[in-house]
Amino acid sequence: MKKYVVITGASSGIGYEAAKRFAQRGKNIIAVARTKEKLEKLKTEIAGAGNASAEIIIKMYDLTEKENIYALYNSVKELDIETWINNAGFGDYCSVENQNLAKLEDMLKLNVEAVALFSALYVRDFANKENTQLINVSSVGGYTIVPSAVSYCATKFFAAAFTEGLSRELSAAGAKMQAKVFAPAATKTNFGNIANDITNYDYNKAFGTYHSCAQAVDFLMQLYESDKPLGIVNRETFEFSLSDYRFPYVQKPQTLQKV
Numbered sequence: 001m002k003k004y005v006v007i008t009g010a011s012s013g014i015g016y017e018a019a020k021r022f023a024q025r026g027k028n029i030i031a032v033a034r035t036k037e038k039l040e041k042l043k044t045e046i047a048g049a050g051n052a053s054a055e056i057i058i059k060m061y062d063l064t065e066k067e068n069i070y071a072l073y074n075s076v077k078e079l080d081i082e083t084w085i086n087n088a089g090f091g092d093y094c095s096v097e098n099q100n101l102a103k104l105e106d107m108l109k110l111n112v113e114a115v116a117l118f119s120a121l122y123v124r125d126f127a128n129k130e131n132t133q134l135i136n137v138s139s140v141g142g143y144t145i146v147p148s149a150v151s152y153c154a155t156k157f158f159a160a161a162f163t164e165g166l167s168r169e170l171s172a173a174g175a176k177m178q179a180k181v182f183a184p185a186a187t188k189t190n191f192g193n194i195a196n197d198i199t200n201y202d203y204n205k206a207f208g209t210y211h212s213c214a215q216a217v218d219f220l221m222q223l224y225e226s227d228k229p230l231g232i233v234n235r236e237t238f239e240f241s242l243s244d245y246r247f248p249y250v251q252k253p254q255t256l257q258k259v
């Protein structure tokens with residue numbers, strides 16, 4: 001049976017580059033986002049790069065709509081999904097006091113709700129299938145609060161803590177699936193524009209140091225190939241490392257609820 005990699009947010013940035021990289025490895029891709037033209041461009045680019053063996057299935061869904069989360073999942077669940085990457089997400093550089101509440105609502109739905117629901121659905125059906133893995137894209141801002149991006153960081157803390165906990169749960173249960181957190185730092189994508197509500201975001205002016213999408217996806221692939229639960233960029237040095245869990249975890253069984 002053909003195996004597939006699902007990548008949400010595959011129309012731009014890290015997800016777009018990741019789709020190309022998995023296709024180069026001969027993986028079949030299910031590419032999810034809202035923008036049809038960009039997904040078509042991805043499909044053409046992959047075909048043109050001589051990855052004829054890779055099948056690219058395009059799925060257009062707005063993942064801030066809960067019904068779309070279930071609709072997308074139901075439309076692919078009969079396929080052999082070897083890897084699921086929850087990458088779609090966006091940020092908002094703004095104080096909490098001044099935040100646009102509609103944007104905040106959508107950020108919570110996409111960065112938190114969609115990640116939790118897709119993870120739960122995927123684990124439920126695939127946890128005991130050989131070589132499966134779930135990668136949730138958090139951020140280095142999911143391990144350190146960045147001033148002026150408090151709400152965004154909190155959504156990424158959710159993704160990181162949820163995925164670390166899920167990874168521990170899967171390994172305690174002896175499941176075949178691995179769950180992993182990817183935590184990049186500044187990467188030159190469309191993220192800066194969306195997070196600042198502009199169209200001319202300049203990574204050179206804003207950061208000076210940042211990674212390209214190709215570099216970020218090099219890191220993602222290292223995480224994919226490893227047995228570690230976390231791949232994280234150091235915000236000071238910009239070095240990438242594979243890591244063990246970072247969130248505190250209850251170690252004493254005697255302190256847990258008794259059922």
Ligand code: NAP
Nearest residue numbers: 009011012013014033034035063089139186187189190191
């Ligand atoms: P990007 O270039 O803006 O890509 C975001 C992707 O998410 C696009 O494909 C976009 O596609 C999709 N998306 C946005 N809203 C969506 C929705 N409502 N429904 C479905 N898809 C939606 O940004 P990126 O930097 O590659 O972001 C990828 C992930 O990396 C995000 O989770 C982000 O938080 C994380 N990250 C980024 C950085 C960075 O500096 N770039 C750093 C750390 C973590 P459509 O617009 O076509 O729907």
